[in-house]
Amino acid sequence: MENQEERSSCRRQRVVLFPLPFQGHINPMLQLANILYSKGFSITILHTNFNSFYTSNYPHFTFRPVLDTDPKDTNLSKLASQGVGDLLSGIMLLNQYGAVSFRQELDQMLIASKHQHEPIVCLITDALWHFTQSVADSLNLPRIVLRTSSLFCVLVYASIPVLDDQGYFNQVNSDLEERVSDIPVLKVKDVLKMRIKGQDDPAAKLLANMLKQTKASAGIVWNSFKELEESELLKIHQDFSIPSFLIGPFHKYFPASSSSLLEPDRSSITWLDHQAPNSVLYISFGSAVQLEEQDLLEVAHGLATSNQPFLWVMRPGLVKGSEWLELLPNGFLDEVGERGHIVKWAPQQEVLAHQATGAFWTHNGWNSTLESICEGVPMICSPFWGDQPLDARFMSDVLKVAVYLENGWRREEITSAIRRVLVDEEREDIRERARCLKEKVNVSLMKGGSSYESLESLVGFISSF
Numbered sequence: 001m002e003n004q005e006e007r008s009s010c011r012r013q014r015v016v017l018f019p020l021p022f023q024g025h026i027n028p029m030l031q032l033a034n035i036l037y038s039k040g041f042s043i044t045i046l047h048t049n050f051n052s053f054y055t056s057n058y059p060h061f062t063f064r065p066v067l068d069t070d071p072k073d074t075n076l077s078k079l080a081s082q083g084v085g086d087l088l089s090g091i092m093l094l095n096q097y098g099a100v101s102f103r104q105e106l107d108q109m110l111i112a113s114k115h116q117h118e119p120i121v122c123l124i125t126d127a128l129w130h131f132t133q134s135v136a137d138s139l140n141l142p143r144i145v146l147r148t149s150s151l152f153c154v155l156v157y158a159s160i161p162v163l164d165d166q167g168y169f170n171q172v173n174s175d176l177e178e179r180v181s182d183i184p185v186l187k188v189k190d191v192l193k194m195r196i197k198g199q200d201d202p203a204a205k206l207l208a209n210m211l212k213q214t215k216a217s218a219g220i221v222w223n224s225f226k227e228l229e230e231s232e233l234l235k236i237h238q239d240f241s242i243p244s245f246l247i248g249p250f251h252k253y254f255p256a257s258s259s260s261l262l263e264p265d266r267s268s269i270t271w272l273d274h275q276a277p278n279s280v281l282y283i284s285f286g287s288a289v290q291l292e293e294q295d296l297l298e299v300a301h302g303l304a305t306s307n308q309p310f311l312w313v314m315r316p317g318l319v320k321g322s323e324w325l326e327l328l329p330n331g332f333l334d335e336v337g338e339r340g341h342i343v344k345w346a347p348q349q350e351v352l353a354h355q356a357t358g359a360f361w362t363h364n365g366w367n368s369t370l371e372s373i374c375e376g377v378p379m380i381c382s383p384f385w386g387d388q389p390l391d392a393r394f395m396s397d398v399l400k401v402a403v404y405l406e407n408g409w410r411r412e413e414i415t416s417a418i419r420r421v422l423v424d425e426e427r428e429d430i431r432e433r434a435r436c437l438k439e440k441v442n443v444s445l446m447k448g449g450s451s452y453e454s455l456e457s458l459v460g461f462i463s464s465f
């Protein structure tokens with residue numbers, strides 16, 4: 001997609017991007033940066049010192065540390081000593097205390113960029129960095145928001161106060177299978193599974209601030225595409241008066257993402273090369289969630305009895321209280337033998353695109369969900385929290401490209417779900433719907449397609465600053 005003419009016409013405009021320091025947020029931000037670079041913008045990536053990514057994969061970008069933990073700044077130092085083990089408190093602390101240092105750093109960058117005749121024209125931040133809106137305003141710098149979730153998820157987050165007033169967060173004794181009256185796609189249990197206790201919960205306050213400051217921004221970039229969420233887009237247009245750019249799926253613009261914080265194990269691909277087409281269950285629960293030991297046993301039993309080949313990403317720390325494989329049931333590895341392959345981290349996009357991959361058992365983080373859609377791979381959904389239960393419900397009940405394990409981790413249900421997506425006759429219908437969706441992705445990215453056109457608008461929008 002690199003177009004030399006476009007590049008020379010708008011090179012010299014610099015865009016500064018600031019991802020949240022977590023894998024599921026870094027990936028889409030760096031993919032967006034690559035897309036904008038290919039459209040002629042110079043790129044600066046701001047990063048905190050809570051993790052380091054392979055900057056050598058991006059020699060064309062400038063990387064700049066921000067919010068470094070200054071020993072004099074006790075709040076930030078405290079956070080550094082805790083690590084960002086607790087995602088939520090990490091994000092909230094930086095939102096609370098980061099503005100002063102961030103403003104100073106951004107101001108210095110703005111001054112330097114003028115001397116280099118390469119003006120910084122806008123700041124693009126993760127939506128959850130809501131504190132950056134007031135900083136950008138004070139420097140007269142337009143801020144664009146990258147929202148790394150689905151539109152559907154944002155609409156549900158915007159409804160939290162209403163859902164709370166209607167009592168949905170306290171329905172412990174009510175019928176969990178009932179549909180939510182204002183959002184009939186969802187069941188009551190999906191709302192509870194977000195693990196928010198109501199509008200006064202710190203997580204809900206973070207989301208409320210995110211929505212408020214997103215509305216105050218210049219525009220929103222979404223890692224989604226119009227055909228996937230048409231009615232949601234109409235609602236977003238009603239609720240948000242700023243422009244929305246649905247230019248996704250981002251990772252499809254380039255061969256394979258290289259923003260992995262962990263080294264992908266290439267044996268995943270050589271192992272897949274020896275498997276029959278559409279036969280393998282790929283299992284990965286992303287970069288952040290953790291399984292209980294009891295749940296791991298159910299997963300292992302389900303895999304053993306389903307009798308299907310599987311490629312399983314068991315990231316170190318995936319199972320609470322274990323280093324790696326030591327809590328797997330005795331005899332499991334011998335029993336599955338060559339039928340199963342376990343890695344610490346996989347080149348996921350390549351795995352999903354491999355002809356041997358027949359289904360994806362996922363936690364429904366938005367990146368994983370989109371990556372599965374793009375390759376036409378049916379899903380088994382086991383969401384943990386946040387946006388995951390919302391996307392799981394959307395995939396299983398609206399798009400019908402997934403089987404939802406909605407009752408948690410039960411070995412019989414796991415075996416049955418694996419057979420439904422890989423063995424039973426029903427699999428053909430699910431696969432056909434997934435294939436149609438993949439086709440829609442491809443069309444949206446072609447010249448004249450919705451994502452293609454939206455990207456053109458975004459480039460024009462940024463160039464006009």
Ligand code: UDX
Binds near residue numbers: 027
């Ligand atoms: C987090 C949240 O959990 C998720 O709900 C939110 O939507 C985004 O932030 P994460 O849990 O990591 O993300 O899940 P996901 O969004 O699916 O992102 C994981 C990324 O890591 C994907 O891009 C996936 O391709 C990549 N990955 C995962 C690998 O490259 N290799 C692996 O082995 C596993």
